[in-house]
Amino acid sequence: MNIKINTVKLEAPEDCNLILGQSHFIKTVEDLYEAIINTVPQAEFGLAFGEASGDCLVRMAGNNEKLTKLAAEKVLEMGCGHSFLIFLKNAFPINVTQRIKSVPEVVNLFCATANPVEVLILESKQGNGIIGVIDGLKPQSIEEEKDMEYRKNFLREIGYKF
Numbered sequence: 001m002n003i004k005i006n007t008v009k010l011e012a013p014e015d016c017n018l019i020l021g022q023s024h025f026i027k028t029v030e031d032l033y034e035a036i037i038n039t040v041p042q043a044e045f046g047l048a049f050g051e052a053s054g055d056c057l058v059r060m061a062g063n064n065e066k067l068t069k070l071a072a073e074k075v076l077e078m079g080c081g082h083s084f085l086i087f088l089k090n091a092f093p094i095n096v097t098q099r100i101k102s103v104p105e106v107v108n109l110f111c112a113t114a115n116p117v118e119v120l121i122l123e124s125k126q127g128n129g130i131i132g133v134i135d136g137l138k139p140q141s142i143e144e145e146k147d148m149e150y151r152k153n154f155l156r157e158i159g160y161k162f
Contacts, residue, residue, distance in 0.1 A: 003124050008078045010117040017093050019086040022108040023049060028084060029059045031103045039099045043091035048072040052081025078119055079128040111135045
């Protein structure tokens with residue numbers, strides 16, 4: 001069996017996050033669009049979905065043309081059927097991931113992050129599939145008291161704790 005492992009780099013634009021997942025049906029595009037806009041109406045986003053049968057097109061939607069185009073280009077570059085990518089602005093993934101997971105077609109989320117990502121892709125004769133992601137950088141040390149204080153203050157500054 002001839003297989004090859006490739007990587008595709010994903011980097012969210014400034015002030016954006018990305019969500020990478022796997023789904024299984026053409027209506028994923030519309031359902032993800034509705035899930036995001038109904039959960040965080042002020043969110044700007046672009047999303048794309050790679051079909052794995054039929055025309056095998058990259059389907060796309062969003063309310064931000066630049067983010068939609070970028071998502072479509074990256075899904076095409078990955079070349080993985082049934083994968084989807086969302087670039088999200090004016091919302092954090094934590095605001096939408098549970099709603100996205102509840103979309104009936106969604107079967108897996110690989111990551112939701114603002115970090116640079118490397119997508120590990122297995123290539124075979126049949127096609128490509130995501131086998132994992134490298135999300136950001138590796139940890140350098142264990143937090144100390146000052147780091148704990150920073151973390152707690154940061155969460156309160158951005159409104160996630162009171």
